Amino acid sequence: MTAWASVVQRGPSRGHGRGHDVPDHVRTADGRRLQVEISGDPEGRPVFLLHGMPGSRVGPKPRSLFLHQRGTRLISFDRPGYGGSDRRAGRQVADVVEDVAAVANAFALERFAVVGRSGGAPHALACAALMPGRVTRVAALVGLAPRDAEGLDWFEGMTPSNVEEFTTAVTDPDRYAAGLIPRSAAIRCNPARLLDELRSDLTHEDRLIVSDSSIRSMLLRTYREALRTSVYGWLDDAIALTGPWGFDPAYIGVPVLLWHGAKDAFSPASHFSWLAARVPRATAVLEPKAAHFAALRALPEVLDWLLSAPSGA
Numbered sequence: 001m002t003a004w005a006s007v008v009q010r011g012p013s014r015g016h017g018r019g020h021d022v023p024d025h026v027r028t029a030d031g032r033r034l035q036v037e038i039s040g041d042p043e044g045r046p047v048f049l050l051h052g053m054p055g056s057r058v059g060p061k062p063r064s065l066f067l068h069q070r071g072t073r074l075i076s077f078d079r080p081g082y083g084g085s086d087r088r089a090g091r092q093v094a095d096v097v098e099d100v101a102a103v104a105n106a107f108a109l110e111r112f113a114v115v116g117r118s119g120g121a122p123h124a125l126a127c128a129a130l131m132p133g134r135v136t137r138v139a140a141l142v143g144l145a146p147r148d149a150e151g152l153d154w155f156e157g158m159t160p161s162n163v164e165e166f167t168t169a170v171t172d173p174d175r176y177a178a179g180l181i182p183r184s185a186a187i188r189c190n191p192a193r194l195l196d197e198l199r200s201d202l203t204h205e206d207r208l209i210v211s212d213s214s215i216r217s218m219l220l221r222t223y224r225e226a227l228r229t230s231v232y233g234w235l236d237d238a239i240a241l242t243g244p245w246g247f248d249p250a251y252i253g254v255p256v257l258l259w260h261g262a263k264d265a266f267s268p269a270s271h272f273s274w275l276a277a278r279v280p281r282a283t284a285v286l287e288p289k290a291a292h293f294a295a296l297r298a299l300p301e302v303l304d305w306l307l308s309a310p311s312g313a
Contacts, residue, residue: 023036023106024036024037025084026077026102026103026106027102028098028099028102029098029102032080032085032086032087032088033084033085033086034077034078034080034085034086034099034102034103035057035077035078035083035084035085036057036075036076036077036103036106037057037058037075037076037077038073038074038075038076038107039061039063039064039067039073039074040062040064040066040067040068040070040072040073040074041067041068041070041071041072041073042073043073044067044068044070044071044072044073045071045072045073045112045113045307046073046075046104046107046109046111046112046113047072047073047074047075047112047113047114047115047303047306047307048075048076048100048103048104048112048113048114048115048124048127049061049074049075049076049115049116049117049120050076050079050096050114050115050116050117050120050121050123050124051076051078051079051082051116051117051119051120051222051226052117052118052119052120053118053119053120053234053237053238053241054082054184054187054194054223054226054227054233054234054237055079055082055118055119055120055222055223055226056078056082056083056222056225056226057076057077057078057083057225058076058083058218058221058222058225059076059218059219059222060215060218060219060222060296060299061074061076061218061299062074062299062300062303066300067303070303070304070307071307072303072307074303075103075107075109075112077099077103078225078226078233079096079099079120079123079233079237080099080232080233080236081230081231081232081233081234081235081236081237082225082226082227082233082234083225083226083228083229083233084228084229085233087230087232087233087236088236089232089236090236091236091240092240092243092244092245092246093122093123093126093240093241093245093246093247094126094129094130094245094246094247095240095246096123096126096127097126097127097130097131100114100127100131101131101134104134110134111134111135111136112134112135112136113135113136113137113138113139113306113307113309114127114128114135114137114138114139114306115138115139115140115141115299115302115303115306116138116139116140116141116143117141117142117143117295117296117299118141118142118143118266118267118292118295119143119144119237119241120143121140121141121142121143121144121267122140122143122144122146122241122245124138124139124140124143125138125140125143125247125249125252125256125275125279126245126246126247128252128253128254128256129247129248129249129251129252129253130247132253132254135254136254136255136306136309137254137255137256137257137305137306137309138252138254138255138256138257138306139256139257139258139259139302139305139306140256140257140258140259140275141259141260141295141298141299141302142259142260142261142264142266142267142292142294142295143258143260143267143271143272143275144241144267144271145249145270145271145274145275146244146245146249147166147170147241147242147243148244149271149274151274152270152271152274153270154271155167156268156270157265157268157269157270158265158266158267158268159201159265159266160201161197161198161201162201162265162266165238166238166241166242169235169238169239169242170239170242170243173235173239176235176238177231177235180231180234180235181231184227184231184234185227187223187224187227188224188227188228191219191220191221191223191224192220194223195210195216195219195220201265201266202291202292202293203263203265203291205261205263205289205290205291205293205294206291206292206293206294209293209294209296209297210293215293215296249275249278249279250278250279250280252279252280252281253280253281254281255281255283255309256279256281256282256283257282257283257285257302257305257306258272258275258276258279258282258283258284258285259285259287259295259298259302260272260284260285260286260287260290261286261287261289261290261291261292261294261295262286262287262288262289262290263289263290263291264290264291264292265291265292266292267292269286272284272286273286283305
């Protein structure tokens with residue numbers, strides 16, 4: 001059994017310590033449905049977990065026992081267009097703030113921390129920039145920098161599959177959508193197909209991680225759930241990440257942890273360096289031997305950092 005297997009949650013979190021009064025979805029001000037999942041200590045300090053691309057609320061996370069021991073209530077939801085959440089066409093990265101606020105309000109949460117991994121990392125930074133009165137700390141793991149980042153060669157060091165995907169999303173979104181429809185249908189039927197597609201782009205370190213049976217089962221479950229109802233979450237994520245984000249990371253005022261693997265080819269470490277030089281209160285951690293999927297194993301320690309702030313912060 002690996003260290004990760006001791007903390008990963010294998011199945012959907014159904015019991016939250018409050019019986020049937022905990023809703024599994026929230027309605028936004030404009031009437032959209034957001035599918036929500038809560039795990040851990042129902043009275044614990046709240047942390048939002050923002051999933052990757054493609055991903056869903058059931059993505060890899062520490063199991064409830066681990067979260068209980070640390071007094072953590074982990075809240076995750078499907079971004080619009082994924083899983084059980086309604087689409088929000090034309091969304092920007094910054095629009096996640098409205099959805100986080102809707103979920104927080106539904107559960108009467110005034111203050112909370114946020115962590116985002118991969119495609120969720122820029123969305124976590126949006127919360128840091130635009131919700132300074134409610135967000136205590138933010139962690140962004142293996143994330144991207146803005147597409148218009150000054151002085152950054154955005155595609156340098158990026159795996160060819162990501163270069164092609166993001167380029168097509170920017171230059172020809174209709175063609176990108178047309179290609180995603182059959183691809184996502186095949187992945188929905190056999191989610192292992194996505195890991196097989198990525199295999200040639202994975203470093204040796206990442207191959208070892210995704211070969212772990214516990215991590216692999218969680219990844220397959222989140223991919224299947226992400227694409228269960230539509231391809232729009234994936235499509236809109238790619239367009240949002242490569243378009244204007246709607247905020248400037250230089251104006252983030254809350255403490256931020258930037259965590260990255262030096263060998264990451266999906267989100268090159270140059271993106272991490274660009275953000276580390278511009279986010280004012282960033283704690284920057286670059287792991288020399290790690291790549292993209294190593295962020296999964298870093299999550300428990302990241303949660304400890306998020307909750308190390310004073311309770312009133």
